[in-house]
Amino acid sequence: MKVFKKSYLPHIFEAAMVTFGVLLALFVNECNEQRKIDNNTEQTLEFIIAELHTNITKFENSVAYHTQLKKEIDSTSQHITETDLQAIYYSNTKFKHFQLPSWKGIGIVEPDNIVFESAKMNGVFQEINIPTTQLISEAYQKMKAYDYLSENALEAFLNINSETKTLDVFRILELMKYDILNFEEYLQNHLEQTKEELQRVLDEKRYKK
Known part of the structure; x- marks a missing residue:
């Protein structure tokens, strides 16, 4: 037994130390990798917050523009008769949408989504818990719905032709006055709330699974 102890104990101790060293190295490496993942996740969330802020500013500007157009359209429409509405738009001399004082185009927003798509x-998002992912995804889904609505309005303007009546143009403008403007006001508010909540989630590190 004494011979066994003298012969093998150093080797057992050496093997244990090697094993411990390997496990320690694996643990440190795993911690470093997790730290890199956490840093990348936090940086991405910061970029998404910045992207949301950019979109909020875009919608804020568009709301101001469409609100002004709404006033001018309402003022102009008071002088338009039923006969004017039924007239061919190109031949109507009483109203042209591009003659509105503030007219600078349809003024639809093109929301930024580069950071969101890159994160996907x-x-x-595999490193982020479901509530945080849902919070972010919902905001971008709503902006995608806005894209669809605004594209319809733009397409309607592009389809104005020699057969289009003045009434048809006013219907497009009604879409801008109500549907688009209301959606922009809603999105501006929703994105602001999302940005604030996401900032709290990031500060409190509540995004982790």
């Missing part, structure tokens, strides 16, 4: 492709 790079698998960042």
Whole structure:
């Protein structure tokens, strides 16, 4: 027994130390990798917050523009008769939408989504819990719905032709006055709330699974 102890104990101790060293190295490496993932996740969330802020500013400006157009359209429409509405738009001399004082185009917003799409492709959302992912995704889904609505309005303007009546143009303007403007006001408020909540989630690190 004494011979066994003298012969093998150093080797057992050495093997244990090697094993411990390997496990420690694996643990440190795993911690470093997790730290990199956490840093990347936090940075992505910061970029998403910045992207939301950019979109909020865009919608804020568009709301102001469409609100002014609404006033001018309402003022102009008071002088338009039923006969004017039924007239071919191109031949109508009493109203042209591009003659509105503030007219600078249809003024639809093109929301930024580069950071959001990059986060999806790079698998960042796999590191984020479901409530935080839903918070972000909902905001971008609503902006996508806005894209669909605004594209319809733009397409309607592009389809104005020699057969279009003045009434048809006013219907397009009604879409801008109500549907688009109301949606922009809603989105501006919703994105602001999302940005504030996401900032709280980031500060309190509530995004982790």
